[in-house]
Structures are given as C-alpha cells and as structure tokens.
Amino acid sequence: MSTRFLGLISTTAVAALAVTGYAAQTHVRLSAAHEPVLAPRKTAGPPAPSASPKVKKDTAKDGKNLDACLDADCEVEVESGQRIPLDPKYGVNGIDVRTDGPRVVFTANGRNSKMVTSMDATIAGSGSSSTVNGLTFRPRMTKDGRIIVQVTHD
16 A cells, blocks of 8 residues: 555545544533523522611611600610610619710719719620610710610610
8 A cells, every 4th residue: 555545545434534533522512501491490499587677876776865765775865965774773864965966974873872974875886885783875976976885775
C-alpha cells in the first residue's frame, strides 16, 4: 500500500470523527435548548410563621399615650416637662422627664429616695439605659429629633 493511500484513509477517518463529534455536540445543545424547564416543586410543610408587625424606628409602640406605662412596660414619645406615670407598686411616684436636644434627664422620687440620671438619646444602640427599683429606661432619638423612651421592669 502506498503512503499516499494510507494518508488519505487517515485524513478521511479523522474528518469523519470530527464531523460526527461536532454533530453529536450540536444535537446535545439543541436538545437541551428545546427541553422544557420545570418549576421547582413546593414541598408540603408547616406554614411559615406570620411576621409580627414591626414598629418603625421613628415611631413609639404606644405613641404619646403615657398611661400605657402604668404597668412599666411601654415605649412612648416624650417631651420635656412630662411625667411618665407608674403603678405605686414599683416604688416610685412616676418619672419626670426633661430634654435638652439629645440629652434626657429622668428624675424619679420614691418613698425614701430620689434618682436623677442623664443620658444621651443618640447613643441608644450602644445600650444607653438607667435602672431604678428594677425599672429600666432606654431613650432614643428619632431622625427628626423626637425622644422615644422604652420602659421595662424586672
């Protein structure tokens, strides 16, 4: 056999393999392109818990209703000169509030005691709080300069 004939057979075989491989790849691509895409199936399970309504950071949960604090569990907007009323069982006659910009001064008078504390309401995120007789006060300032106080008890 001549070298020329072997070269021709080899070249033809390589070309045939290349064309067959290309055709196979093309077929796969076309098949994948025409197959329907199925949506993922939802699995049955317990319903997602409903999210509780979120209170905006610029609003107080109890608004301006200072009487909501009688049970020492409230979040109210306060202004200078107001008094936050509390049930006498907490040992204080209420909390007097004075504000001067971001500075909030709380004054609590009890049976035989008086507590005065001053806090900066702009640093509320860092844990600014004051506690007297198991009552904790956490002031924060809104973007528009209003003061909101959260009152909690042990």
